[in-house]
Amino acid sequence: MLRWTNDHVGETIVDIVLSLNDKTKELHNQEVATASYSDIKATLGSFDDIGSKLDYVERELKELEGHQGIYLRAMVNGFRYFARSLQGDAVPYNELIANIQELPSVLISDDKISELREKVERGLTELGYKGSLEEKVNRWRNDTVIQPELVTKVAEDFMERSKEGTLKKVIYLPDEDGIDSVNSIQGVFWSGYSKYVGDYRGNLTFNIDRPWTEPILAQIMTHEAYPGHQAFYCRWDYLFKHGKLPLEASYYLINSPTNALFEGGPETALHFLGWDVLDEETPGVSIEAKKQYILARDFLDLQRIYTTNACFMYNLGQVDKNEAIEYMITEGGITSIEANNAFRFFSDPVQKTYYPAYYYGRWMVGLAYDATPADKRDEYFRILYDTPHTTQTFINAIGKLNDKEFIPFAGIKKVRI
Known part of the structure; x- marks a missing residue:
């Protein structure tokens, strides 16, 4: 077994993680240690x-x-x-985010919103949609x-192709890897959930309360399965069993400095496959699908x-529940179901x-x-999938990999509220 510290320290770190999980289940009936190997x-x-x-x-x-020292000290600080937060201490929200996630709590700028809005409108226009942005989006979603009742079937159809692409372009997974079931659910606030059950196996669940379209489901399915969460969970299990993942990092904990990597990788998963790169060869994915x-x-x-x-405005005390939901619906064009789920x-x-x-x-x-x-x-994927990183150590590793300072959160400025 690979260790970064002496036996007692490594075991104590894992004990702390699993004990935080028990306290969270006791207080809120939620699991936060979603994997422990x-x-x-x-x-x-x-x-x-x-x-x-x-x-201690x-x-x-x-x-x-x-x-090793930088990573573990940041993790332990995040645990604290x-x-x-679980005990209800009056810690400001931005201080919690800075220490738990190593992330800023600054609203995303109007410039970024305008840039993306223009890209969305241009994409809709190129696909032949006309009218206002809202009208174009509604027609695209309807089409x-x-x-x-078909969501799980479509997800299963995507999964075979995405796993093939993962093995070819991203990372190795053992032959035993696989998804045992793809399920639907109602009454929850999340869109999709990947549950790792151990021994390289997992289950997927999709929330059918929210509206689904084929191109959006492709993004969420690759996020939850391959090369997203299932691939991460399975890969870490494989590495731990083969002495390549240290005991001190042999788990995944919601609310720790690793979270931006664990969600950022799956959020970019479809891009890793090249399914949105027009000049990249991707068998089974047409140019029309890529658009x-x-x-x-x-x-x-x-x-x-x-x-x-809306999350920042609400948790920083700038808006109440109704104002947060109204902002998402009126400013963001988000459906009422999705806005209320996001608030929950x-x-x-x-x-x-x-x-x-x-x-x-x-x-x-x-x-x-x-x-x-x-x-x-290849080295990028080793950094992302195979090396325990916090937000900050990942930023440093990418800078070193490319011999250029990497500043992903540069230029953040306050948005109008």
Whole structure:
């Protein structure tokens, strides 16, 4: 077993993670340790016990040098802030995001909104749609809609092609890898969910309360399965079993500094396959389909800006629930169902400090991929999939890979509210 620290420190780190998971289930009936590859069990029954172990681990990590020390100290700091959030400590939201996610809490600019809005409108026009932007979007969605009872079937059809592309272009997965079931659900606030069950297997679930279209489902399916979450979970399991992933990073924890990578990779997953690159060879994916996928990506990015801005405005105390939902619907053109689901997501006591990982992760990981030359893509994927990274250590690694400072969050400025 690969270790970065002595036996007791490594086991204590995993114990803290799993004990935070138990406390979250006790308080909010939610799982936050969505994968753990060792046989270590939670033993810490109170926040005082967790705090005491955090103190111990912090002392032990003070002298740990290099990437290992930077990574683990950031993770332990994130654990502490997450524990404070769970206990209801009055920590400002932007301070929680900075310490748990290593991300800014600044609203995404009007310039970025205008840029994406223009891309969406241009894409719709090139596909032959006419009228106002709202009219074009409505017609496009009607033309590509999937009936709720067919969502899982369409997702399954995508999955075979996306896994083939993952194995060819992105990463190796063991032969035992696979999805055991693709399910539908109602009454939840998320769109799709990838549940890792262990031994390289997983299940997918899609929320059929929300409207689905073929090009949008392609984005979400690749996010949840290949080369998204299932690929990440399976790859980490494989690496741990083969002594290439350290015990100290042998889990995935919602609300930790790794989240922007874990969501940013899947948010960029379809792009990794080349399904939205017009001059890249992709068997089974036509040029016409690629134009749809490009439009869907821009459309989802635009919607994510509005939901992320609403998340920040609400959690920073600038708007109330009704104002946040109204902003998403009137400014963002988001359907009432999706706006209300987004609000339920980012106002949730656990998920409120996770939600920024989606947009900022997509931004960071996507910019890093596009900045990396084709002959360095294998190393890029090793950094993203195979190396434990926090937001900041990933930014540093991409800068080193490309011999150029990487500043994904440059130029952020305040939006009108």
